[in-house]
Amino acid sequence: MISSIAELIADRIGSMPAGERRxxxxLIANYPMIGLKTVAEFSAAAGVSSPTILRFVARLGFQNYPEFQSSLQDELAAQLQSPATRTLNPPSPGGGTVSPMLEATLDNMRETFRHLSDKQLADIAARLADRRGKTFLIGGRFTDPLARYMAAHLAIIQPDVFHLAGQESMWRDRLIDMGKRDVLVIFDIRRYQDSLLRFAEKAHQRGVQIVLFTDQWLSPIARFARHVIAGRTAVPSAWDSSAALFVVAETLIGAVTRQLEAEGAKRIREMESLR
Amino acid sequence: MISSIAELIADRIGSMPAGERRxxxxLIANYPMIGLKTVAEFSAAAGVSSPTILRFVARLGFQNYPEFQSSLQDELAAQLQSPATRTLNPPSPGGGTVSPMLEATLDNMRETFRHLSDKQLADIAARLADRRGKTFLIGGRFTDPLARYMAAHLAIIQPDVFHLAGQESMWRDRLIDMGKRDVLVIFDIRRYQDSLLRFAEKAHQRGVQIVLFTDQWLSPIARFARHVIAGRTAVPSAWDSSAALFVVAETLIGAVTRQLEAEGAKRIREMESLR
DNA sequence: GGAGCGCTGTATCGTATGTTACGTATTTTG
DNA sequence: CAAAATACGTAACATACGATACAGCGCTCC
Known part of the structure; x- marks a missing residue:
């Protein structure tokens, strides 16, 4: 079974003429970067002519050079996607059905935060902490609980936090309360919901700043969003995982809380005394 | 100090026009593969025109698109050389408000699962998959979203799954529907809610099997629970983290789904066709 | 409410890139 | 050793890619 181009080469290098062998x-020596460059560069590095490079990739079974490059890129992308698979089969003792799921989830989180800069989070937190506007939160079929979770926390440390629940027509009526200074936090992962897209578009038209939590394939709402958080959702299960997004949400909650510490603390004390 | 293109983007994304921000x-969502493809593909993926992509890379300080791609390739090559330096986000200088939080969360998950045997999870999953009884889910102030999340998934693969929402009196009325064969999933972390305790006790008296998601200090409801899942919740923040419990919930959802695969798949297909 | 600026997409252009044809060199085989 | 076949590079070609000019539009700021 040959899965990577490197193996394919190792398999056929024996039956190649001298030039192609070089x-x-x-390519093996600088795998796979040289293959991503132009034919001219590749040929120069190998010390052969361009046609030889093309004959080489043709011998590997590719129709043309771009096809060969795409194949290399896909391979690279697959590698980058799953850091766990980088080290061939992690030890993973126990071998139960739990470990793979947990490992994948932990990877997802690391990967998600790797693509998320402190600055970006700080920007979003600052925007959420800005008390001049209102904050609305809404989610999709499976992600609405995340919106609720975030709303529950934010609502404690600042006023004017609203979770949009119920039917679509209900949200739409709330649009009238939304303006430039307000923020709309949307959770939307595959399969993306049309209702949310419609809502996001209308909110965007009203100048509402949208913060989008989505998966790595980006909900179409990204088009209207001011800030996009792309979380990894792939796990060995029938469902996608929202765990990474959940952790991002918690991180944001923490950051906002810290920013509003002074006012927030006072507010929390007041709340406690109201019980 | 900016070393990677991803940082560069994070740094300037705030001052970019809408199109370039998209x-x-x-690019960040599918870093860095999209950037290695052609301008046309990149622009299509982003939903903007080619010139916008070129203006985007120009704003990042590159003379032309090939130069931008070379830079990405160099970065990738360096990454592949030393997997240790894979960190896209530098060790979070100064503030470091994100890393500690993430690290603590990851630790919490590992710890949580370390104290959780496969068998225990399997038992709970089996109980939840047992379709002879009904499943009720409820949570506390901050954990109710977790109950909703779990309910949303379970309700798809099997009938008779109910999330208990609204006021306390509402739940109490549902007690009459609960019996020995039924399962009640409760989420309760500090500060434990009296209302949940009262409810759990009454349900217990009716012979309902209780599955409790709580923190490591154990909610008093543990006294009535058949199964107790104790998750770590401590993070460097003003709030406790429910992330570990969230992951356990997802794991359980996955396990139950697997057990009900045959019936579940049929059910899901039926549901899809109902749309 | 009007003028100016900045952003974005369409259409066009030049060029770098991959591709192919062909002639020469090198090896193989009878 | 001769003749044929294969391999390799040079040079011309076509395509597709990145770059640019320009016009329409929305937005902000007087």
Missing amino acids: AAQT | AAQT
């Missing part, structure tokens, strides 16, 4: 060797 | 977001 091409193969240089 | 380009930036799609």
Whole structure:
């Protein structure tokens, strides 16, 4: 079973003429970066002519050079996606059905935060902490609980936090309360919901700043969003995982809380005394 | 100090016009592969025109698109050389408000699962998959969203799944529907809610099997619970983290789904066709 | 409410890139 | 050793890619 181009080369390098063999060797030596460059660069690095490079990739079974490059890119992308699979089969003792799921989830989180800069989070937190406007939160079929979770916390440390629940017509009526200074936090992962898209578009038209929590394939709402948080959702299960987004949400809650510490603390004390 | 293009983007994304920001977001979401493809593909993925992509890379300080791609390739090559330096986000200098939170959360999950045997999870999953009885879910102030999340998933793969919402008197009235064969999933972390305790006790008296999600200090409801899942909740924040419990919930959802695969798949197909 | 600026997409252009044809060199085989 | 086949590079070609000019539009700021 041959899965990577490197293996394919190792398999056929024996039956190659001298020039193509040099091409193969240089590719293996700097795998796979040389293959992503132009034919001219590749040929120069290998010390052969361009046609030799093309004959080489043709011998590997590719129709043309771009196809060969795409294949290399896909391979690279797959590698980058799952850091766990980088080290061939992690030890994973126990071998139960739990470990893979947990490992994948932990990877998702690391990966999600790797693509998320402190600055970006700080920006969003600052926007959420800005008390001049209102904050609305809404989610999709499975992600609405995340919106609720976030709303429950934010509502404690600042006023004017609203979770949009119920039917679509209900939200729409709330649009009238939304303006430039307000923020709309939307959770939307596959399969993206049309109702949310429609709502986001209308809110965007009213100048509402949208913060979008979505998966790595980006909900179409990204088009209207001021800030986009792309979380990894793939796990070995029938369902997608929202755990990474959940952790991002918690992180944001923490950041906002810290920013509003002074006012927030006072507010919390007041609330406690109201019980 | 900016070393990677991702940082560069994070740094300037705030001062970008809408179109270019969309380009930036799609690049970050699928970093860095999209950037290695052609301008046409990149622009299509981002939903903008080619010139916008070019203006985007120009704003990042590159003379032209190939130069931008070379830079990405160099970065990738360096990454592949030393997997240790894979960190896209530098060790979070100064503030470091994010990393500690994430690290603590990851630790919490590992700890939580360390104290959780596969068998225990399997038992709970089996109980939840047992379709002879009904399943009720409820949570506390901050954890109710977790109950909703779990309910949303379970309700798809099996009938008779109910999330208990609204006021306390509402739940109490549902007690009459509960019996020995039924399961009640409760989420309760500090500060434990009296209302939930009262409810759990009454349900217990009726012979309902209780599955409790709580923190490591154990809600008093543990006294009535058949199964107790104790998750770590401590993070460097003003709030406790429910992330570990969230992941356990997802894991359980996955396990139950697997057990009900045959019936569940049929059910899901039926549901899809109802749309 | 009007003028100015900045952003974005369409259409066009030049060029770098991959591709192919062909002639020469090198090896193989009878 | 001769003749044929294969391999390799040079040079011309076509395509597709990135770059640019320009016009329409929305937005902000007087």
